[in-house]
Amino acid sequence: MQITDSAHGEVTVLQCEGRLTMTTARPFREAIEARITGGTTRLVLDLSATEFIDSSGLGALIAGLKRARQAGGDLRIAGAGTQVLTVLNLTNLDRVLRPHDSVEEACDGW
Incomplete structure (x- = not known):
């Protein structure tokens, strides 16, 4: 999975391309964590190029949501x-x- 980011006002948009599976869930979570640690708490995941997601990918999405909300964002x-x-x-x-x-x-x- 490739993740690129861009600014959309005060929101960071992460373009996620490929498959969000057991093998890519950890780097995906780390990418979200890096943005939040860097001070970005408003994230939009653009999944238009994400062709497949499994249970590990769902877990990574929920972990990212939880972390963003803990940091005061979404x-x-x-x-x-x-x-x-x-x-x-x-x-x-x-x-x-x-x-x-x-x-x-x-x-x-x-």
Whole structure:
């Protein structure tokens, strides 16, 4: 998985490309932790290029959400594809980590 970031106002957008699985969950969590430790607490994960997520990936998303909220911020997801949305829906995590259609929509209200 490749992760690149960009600024969208006061929000940092992380573009996540590839598969979020057991082998990539740890570096994914570390990337989120590095941004939060660096002072960024408002994160949007652009999952439009994330083609697959498994249970380890879900755990990494929840860990990132928890860490961002502990730091006084939030973590939102945007642009998730069918497979990611299906997994979020089946696990009811879409109620905790509400998916947004676009990065702009996810950034609204901050």
